[in-house]
Amino acid sequence: MDVLRTEALTKIYGTGENKVTALEDAVLRVKQGEFAAIVGTSGSGKSTLLHLLGGLDRPTSGKVFVDGKDIFSLKDEALTIFRRRRIGFVFQSFNLVPTLNVYENIVFPIRLDGNAVDERFVGEVMQMLGLDKMKERLPNQLSGGQQQRVAIARALASKPAIVLADEPTGNLDSRTSQDVLSLLKVTGQKFSQTIVMITHNEAIAQMADRIIRIEDGRIVKGGEPDE
Amino acid sequence: MFGNGAVLERLDKMLEDGINGTFEESDYDETKLSKLETKWLRYLAASKMSYQKTEEERQKLKELVSDISHQTRTPLANILLYTQLLQEQALPEESSLLVSEIRQQSEKLEFLIQSLVKTSRLETGTFQLFPEEQSVAPLIRAVTAQAEAAAAQKRIRITAAPADCTAKFDSKWTQEALYNILDNAVKYSPADSEIRIGTEPFELFVQISVSDSGCGIAEEELPRIFGRFYRGSNVREQSGVGIGLYLSRQIAEGQGGYITAESRQGTGSVFRLCLPR
Numbered sequence: 211m212d213v214l215r216t217e218a219l220t221k222i223y224g225t226g227e228n229k230v231t232a233l234e235d236a237v238l239r240v241k242q243g244e245f246a247a248i249v250g251t252s253g254s255g256k257s258t259l260l261h262l263l264g265g266l267d268r269p270t271s272g273k274v275f276v277d278g279k280d281i282f283s284l285k286d287e288a289l290t291i292f293r294r295r296r297i298g299f300v301f302q303s304f305n306l307v308p309t310l311n312v313y314e315n316i317v318f319p320i321r322l323d324g325n326a327v328d329e330r331f332v333g334e335v336m337q338m339l340g341l342d343k344m345k346e347r348l349p350n351q352l353s354g355g356q357q358q359r360v361a362i363a364r365a366l367a368s369k370p371a372i373v374l375a376d377e378p379t380g381n382l383d384s385r386t387s388q389d390v391l392s393l394l395k396v397t398g399q400k401f402s403q404t405i406v407m408i409t410h411n412e413a414i415a416q417m418a419d420r421i422i423r424i425e426d427g428r429i430v431k432g433g434e435p436d437e
Numbered sequence: 438m439f440g441n442g443a444v445l446e447r448l449d450k451m452l453e454d455g456i457n458g459t460f461e462e463s464d465y466d467e468t469k470l471s472k473l474e475t476k477w478l479r480y481l482a483a484s485k486m487s488y489q490k491t492e493e494e495r496q497k498l499k500e501l502v503s504d505i506s507h508q509t510r511t512p513l514a515n516i517l518l519y520t521q522l523l524q525e526q527a528l529p530e531e532s533s534l535l536v537s538e539i540r541q542q543s544e545k546l547e548f549l550i551q552s553l554v555k556t557s558r559l560e561t562g563t564f565q566l567f568p569e570e571q572s573v574a575p576l577i578r579a580v581t582a583q584a585e586a587a588a589a590q591k592r593i594r595i596t597a598a599p600a601d602c603t604a605k606f607d608s609k610w611t612q613e614a615l616y617n618i619l620d621n622a623v624k625y626s627p628a629d630s631e632i633r634i635g636t637e638p639f640e641l642f643v644q645i646s647v648s649d650s651g652c653g654i655a656e657e658e659l660p661r662i663f664g665r666f667y668r669g670s671n672v673r674e675q676s677g678v679g680i681g682l683y684l685s686r687q688i689a690e691g692q693g694g695y696i697t698a699e700s701r702q703g704t705g706s707v708f709r710l711c712l713p714r
Contacts, residue, residue, distance in 0.1 A: 326453060338693075340641060355640075385639055392642045392711055395695050416699045419660050431656070 213371050213404045214240040219272035221258050232258040234427045241435045243402040247409055247418035255427040256408045264297050264374045265289050277371040294319055298365030298373040302380035304357040306349040313345040316363045335363050338397050355386035362394055375407040391417050455481050499561045506554040517543050552680040559687050566607040568692040573600045573636055573643060580615045584623055591628040600636035604643040604712040606692055614688040617681035618647050618708045625651035645710045653702040
């Protein structure tokens with residue numbers, strides 16, 4: 211089943227002479243459990259694409275379906291809630307709440323939703339990511355790699371339809387990157403979690419099951435899964 | 438049986454329990470909520486039953502694969518034995534060519550069946566992985582020794598960088614996983630080339646890489662090579678059945694690791710086996 215699907219996704223910034231087509235007719239499908247990497251140079255449109263996939267920005271035309279739902283048919287408020295419940299984000303800059311400890315950061319989106327925390331699942335995720343011994347620590351007491359692991363745990367904790375990772379190792383040294391990506395991969399495998407990651411780094415992209423190439427706002431390779 | 442405000446909360450609890458498989462009816466009375474509970478339970482029972490049915494069918498299929506694989510082993514071993522006996526006799530040239538052809542095909546079939554037995558046993562849980570913390574060096578030594586004969590036939594050098602780190606893995610199965618990777622490298626590398634085995638320890642994972650200078654794999658094909666029975670488009674004429682890498686991946690994932698492949702057509706491939714520490 212396709213967890214994520216787009217229809218002729220196009221994003222144009224500005225008008226008239228200042229018109230810039232950041233993304234043109236992007237068609238993309240991602241199956242349940244896939245780990246896909248979107249690769250492109252800076253300015254290729256990969257960040258635009260990821261922002262549209264995650265409903266963080268609205269397209270000029272075209273559609274995005276997450277779990278069969280046309281997300282841009284939702285009003286802003288509904289889209290915000292949909293995002294919180296069904297999409298997990300991992301950003302380059304970790305985005306942890308500095309005053310909350312590791313555990314509180316991880317369950318924060320679930321609590322925002324007023325839901326009970328699935329303690330067993332969260333416990334398992336934390337153990338897999340090697341966070342079970344640092345539950346009480348605050349983000350500023352953690353290394354960069356550890357902070358990103360917390361962010362990954364947070365993205366997984368609400369069992370989203372899809373995890374979108376935006377240059378997840380952009381702020382980490384290459385050795386730490388390797389570990390963080392390994393963890394992202396094995397936790398994805400273990401929980402059949404669908405993951406879409408963007409990166410400009412070819413070596414990092416090799417970790418994925420599929421590489422989607424984007425050049426000048428167009429998907430040039432890998433938009434469809436192998437069947 | 439509930440106040441109006443509590444109804445939503447009760448519904449939420451019902452769904453939550455339903456998801457966790459712990460739902461029980463709270464009470465029986467004439468309220469709509471009580472009827473709803475009964476209906477919910479009926480729905481849960483039905484979906485559980487259809488799930489169980491699918492599971493049972495899957496189980497049966499797995500057993501069938503396992504049975505077929507198992508039952509064909511003895512006759513196949515006999516075919517191989519008789520073929521070998523036949524080869525030892527003085528045969529006309531044409532016949533001996535045919536016999537060696539039969540032998541090759543039988544050996545291929547034997548490998549296929551053995552791999553099928555292993556994958557089906559891993560999948561059904563008949564075989565289990567027991568990862569233990571241990572040194573990586575003996576693993577690499579054993580696998581290199583195993584591949585040496587085939588490599589020597591093509592004058593391929595296998596060089597392994599020293600590896601002085603530990604990881605958590607099942608020694609026997611991981612050896613199988615790594616051997617399949619190395620065996621592929623030997624199979625698809627040109628004669629007189631070199632295969633390098635490197636080990637790099639990270640904080641949480643150890644990465645064992647096997648680099649060859651073989652024909653390489655196209656990017657579009659990379660995700661498919663770990664699938665069952667997939668054979669690369671440029672290696673169709675080579676012997677092989679396309680199950681080795683599938684098994685290797687099962688083994689890696691089964692102990693919390695993974696395998697990746699990186700390749701350039703014409704320059705060679707790098708396979709990386711990552712094991713947790």
